[in-house]
Amino acid sequence: MAHESSTYRKLPGKKKHFLFGVHRLWLGKDHLLQVFSRMGIEDYQRFYFEDIQSIVTRKTAAGKVYNAMLAAVSLSMGLIAAGLDGAASAFFIGAGCFFLAAMVFNWVLGPTCRTHLRTAVQEETLPSLHRLKNARRVMDRLRVLIIARQGEITPAQLAGRPQIYNRPSSTRSRPPVKRQVSAGAAPTAPAAHRSGIGTLLAALLLARAALAVIRYDDNTFGLTLLDIGLFLGVAISGVVFLVRQYEGARRPVMLAAAWATVGYVGLAVTVGYVLMMGLLFTNPGTATSQWVIIQQMAGLSVRDNPWLMGSHLFFVVLGVVLAATILLGSRGSRNPQRPRRSGTGSGVSSRANSTRRV
Amino acid sequence: VIPCTRCQTPLPATAINTLELTPCAACGTAIRADVYPALCQETQNGHAGSRLQDARAASCFYHPEKQALLPCSVCGRFMCALCDIDLNGRHLCPVCFEKGKTHEKITDLVARRVCYDRIALLVAVLPIMMVWITIVTAPVAIFLAVRYWNAPASILSRTKARSISAILIASAQIAIWGTVLLT
Numbered sequence: 001m002a003h004e005s006s007t008y009r010k011l012p013g014k015k016k017h018f019l020f021g022v023h024r025l026w027l028g029k030d031h032l033l034q035v036f037s038r039m040g041i042e043d044y045q046r047f048y049f050e051d052i053q054s055i056v057t058r059k060t061a062a063g064k065v066y067n068a069m070l071a072a073v074s075l076s077m078g079l080i081a082a083g084l085d086g087a088a089s090a091f092f093i094g095a096g097c098f099f100l101a102a103m104v105f106n107w108v109l110g111p112t113c114r115t116h117l118r119t120a121v122q123e124e125t126l127p128s129l130h131r132l133k134n135a136r137r138v139m140d141r142l143r144v145l146i147i148a149r150q151g152e153i154t155p156a157q158l159a160g161r162p163q164i165y166n167r168p169s170s171t172r173s174r175p176p177v178k179r180q181v182s183a184g185a186a187p188t189a190p191a192a193h194r195s196g197i198g199t200l201l202a203a204l205l206l207a208r209a210a211l212a213v214i215r216y217d218d219n220t221f222g223l224t225l226l227d228i229g230l231f232l233g234v235a236i237s238g239v240v241f242l243v244r245q246y247e248g249a250r251r252p253v254m255l256a257a258a259w260a261t262v263g264y265v266g267l268a269v270t271v272g273y274v275l276m277m278g279l280l281f282t283n284p285g286t287a288t289s290q291w292v293i294i295q296q297m298a299g300l301s302v303r304d305n306p307w308l309m310g311s312h313l314f315f316v317v318l319g320v321v322l323a324a325t326i327l328l329g330s331r332g333s334r335n336p337q338r339p340r341r342s343g344t345g346s347g348v349s350s351r352a353n354s355t356r357r358v
Numbered sequence: 359v360i361p362c363t364r365c366q367t368p369l370p371a372t373a374i375n376t377l378e379l380t381p382c383a384a385c386g387t388a389i390r391a392d393v394y395p396a397l398c399q400e401t402q403n404g405h406a407g408s409r410l411q412d413a414r415a416a417s418c419f420y421h422p423e424k425q426a427l428l429p430c431s432v433c434g435r436f437m438c439a440l441c442d443i444d445l446n447g448r449h450l451c452p453v454c455f456e457k458g459k460t461h462e463k464i465t466d467l468v469a470r471r472v473c474y475d476r477i478a479l480l481v482a483v484l485p486i487m488m489v490w491i492t493i494v495t496a497p498v499a500i501f502l503a504v505r506y507w508n509a510p511a512s513i514l515s516r517t518k519a520r521s522i523s524a525i526l527i528a529s530a531q532i533a534i535w536g537t538v539l540l541t
Contacts, residue, residue, distance in 0.1 A: 008513075008514050026514060030446065035514065037473075037512075039476075039477070039480065040472060040473045040474070040476040040477035040480060041470065041471075041472050041473070042470065042471050042473060042512055042513075042514075043469065043470050044468060044469055044470065044471070044513065045469075046466070050396065051396060052394055052396060053393070053394060053396045053397040054360055054391060054392060054393045054394065054397060055391075055392045056360060056363050056389065056390070056391045056392070057389070057390050058362070058363045058364055058387050058388070058389045058390075059379060059387060059388040059389070114363065116363050118360075118397075119396070120396070120399075132379075135390075136390075139390065139392055140377070142392075143377075143392055146394050147394070150394050150395045150396055151395055152395070153375070153393055153394055153395045153397065153398065155371065157395060157397075157398040158359055158371050158374065158393065158398070159371065
């Protein structure tokens with residue numbers, strides 16, 4: 001069998017997956033190729049120009065939210081550095097500059113968007129087109145190629161087409177959510193969806209931040225125990241919140257907030273571990289059990305140590321920023337369930353023709 | 359025709375194919391929708407193939423009771439409409455199609471590929487940060503690069519640059535280890 005040679009041209013835009021992997025789009029002679037590559041494994045998905053029904057991009061607020069978060073963290077670092085001296089101050093200035101540079105970089109990349117591609121049997125998100133600038137360029141380029149294959153749609157064709165709901169979906173897709181839409185009348189926007197676990201997580205984060213402010217002046221054993229309890233609550237609800245994000249419709253902002261909460265927990269555990277080890281080394285004879293260590297931690301004053309104060313303020317600011325993001329994000333999330341996320345994934349065109357076409 | 363991807367409200371015709379961001383009437387989200395004629399085409403059912411009317415006419419290799427329409431581009435067997443698989447203008451029978459898919463000889467059917475050249479390069483480069491384990495990983499990188507030299511690489515690039523780089527980097531690591539251990 002002759003070897004099929006195909007050449008691809010790289011399209012602008014890429015999206016890094018969490019930890020490993022990157023999404024990219026490549027242009028083939030008769031199709032669009034979506035590649036997800038991670039650690040030497042590549043997954044391909046093909047969308048033939050003849051099958052593409054629509055490409056829709058929607059501007060999102062994710063970029064602005066990231067900028068606000070980065071600015072808040074950067075500002076808090078600056079404020080912490082202003083209150084400290086020496087190496088601790090230099091460290092927080094450096095960290096603040098890092099977050100500021102990340103914010104500027106994000107700002108330069110431009111507004112964010114979410115792009116969907118629809119064929120007769122699937123609707124796929126194109127993760128690599130998450131910046132409006134790139135999405136526009138790619139859509140303009142694809143438009144020429146698709147029109148060359150399909151021609152241009154006429155208003156008469158558009159008018160004769162029924163509204164798209166309850167579409168047939170491919171084998172991998174979830175059953176579509178039934179929506180009742182009266183013909184000719186636009187359905188009302190669904191009510192805002194508020195996640196209970198998100199609200200709980202935000203409340204716990206805010207409570208912990210408030211408790212940290214109280215403990216700044218007067219730290220007692222009871223307050224330390226309460227803080228540990230709240231922290232465990234944040235950790236558990238943070239993991240549940242993250243899982244819920246993957247179960248439902250993934251909103252980039254909420255997903256980022258969920259992962260940031262997990263990062264917050266991990267960072268707090270690391271700081272707590274370092275503090276505990278420090279206490280063990282400084283008081284080798286006295287720290288006989290966890291209970292004693294907690295008592296010793298309760299005896300620590302934030303004002304005594306600039307590093308302790310810095311981390312204390314950092315977690316307060318981070319907690320408030322995360323809680324605000326989760327609350328605002330859950331207010332904005334509407335209609336998380338809809339028919340989407342399908343696809344063959346096999347590279348085989350799914351359009352049914354008079355003959356099977358691949 | 360096309361719903362807003364945020365609120366699912368149908369976009370008006372005036373908001374479609376404008377090539378610019380247009381606010382959704384319901385939620386106000388800026389949206390651009392490019393719609394193509396494939397949207398208006400009804401999906402057709404596949405042909406089952408027509409029955410053989412004349413006993414002297416050519417019949418399908420796989421369905422003797424059905425009329426042959428064309429030969430397979432690879433094996434030459436006669437096929438009916440049901441067996442015909444159109445692959446970028448080439449017409450294949452199900453057997454040749456399956457063979458091509460299984461053996462990854464048809465690039466257009468490859469849905470996943472393990473790029474051993476990339477893995478070999480990662481194994482050669484990443485452990486450099488943890489110096490000591492390169493004594494183990496360098497030979498592994500060379501083994502991977504050599505063992506899978508002829509394995510199909512990514513469909514996007516077909517050069518051997520990564521395999522060669524992996525071998526060179528790993529060889530350098532082994533040379534350094536040899537020098538250190540001998541002196």
